[in-house]
Amino acid sequence: MTTNYRLELDHVHCDKLQDTIGPDELQVIVDGTVIFGGNAGGRIGKGDVVYLTGRTALFASTVQVQLVEVDAGSNNEDLGSIAVDGPTDLGQGLQHREFTRNHAGYRLAYEVVAA
Ligand SMILES: [Ca+2]
Numbered sequence: 001m002t003t004n005y006r007l008e009l010d011h012v013h014c015d016k017l018q019d020t021i022g023p024d025e026l027q028v029i030v031d032g033t034v035i036f037g038g039n040a041g042g043r044i045g046k047g048d049v050v051y052l053t054g055r056t057a058l059f060a061s062t063v064q065v066q067l068v069e070v071d072a073g074s075n076n077e078d079l080g081s082i083a084v085d086g087p088t089d090l091g092q093g094l095q096h097r098e099f100t101r102n103h104a105g106y107r108l109a110y111e112v113v114a115a
């Protein structure tokens with residue numbers, strides 16, 4: 001695969017928890033691979049910012065980013081997915097996208113640079 005772009009995650013901000021009794025256990029998944037949170041998810045409270053510096057992924061033209069909220073012993077919640085488009089976001093600095101499925105509210109900041 002030709003890798004023209006590098007996705008550099010910057011941070012994720014929690015505006016609204018998915019779980020009724022917090023904190024949430026968050027996973028950041030890039031093209032099907034968990035790159036933050038591991039199997040159990042990373043704990044994040046309302047109003048928290050989690051820095052994702054150093055978490056990157058190479059891609060050819062578009063890459064899928066999904067947030068998932070992990071619940072032990074039951075189904076995890078899909079908080080939504082975005083398609084990051086390399087040509088659109090290249091060199092545009094920090095981009096902010098919202099994830100609002102399943103009553104949650106998260107904002108993800110990332111940047112696309114040339115690989
Ligand atoms: Ca949940």
Ligand SMILES: [Ca+2]
Binds near residue numbers: 019023025070071
């Ligand atoms: Ca949970």
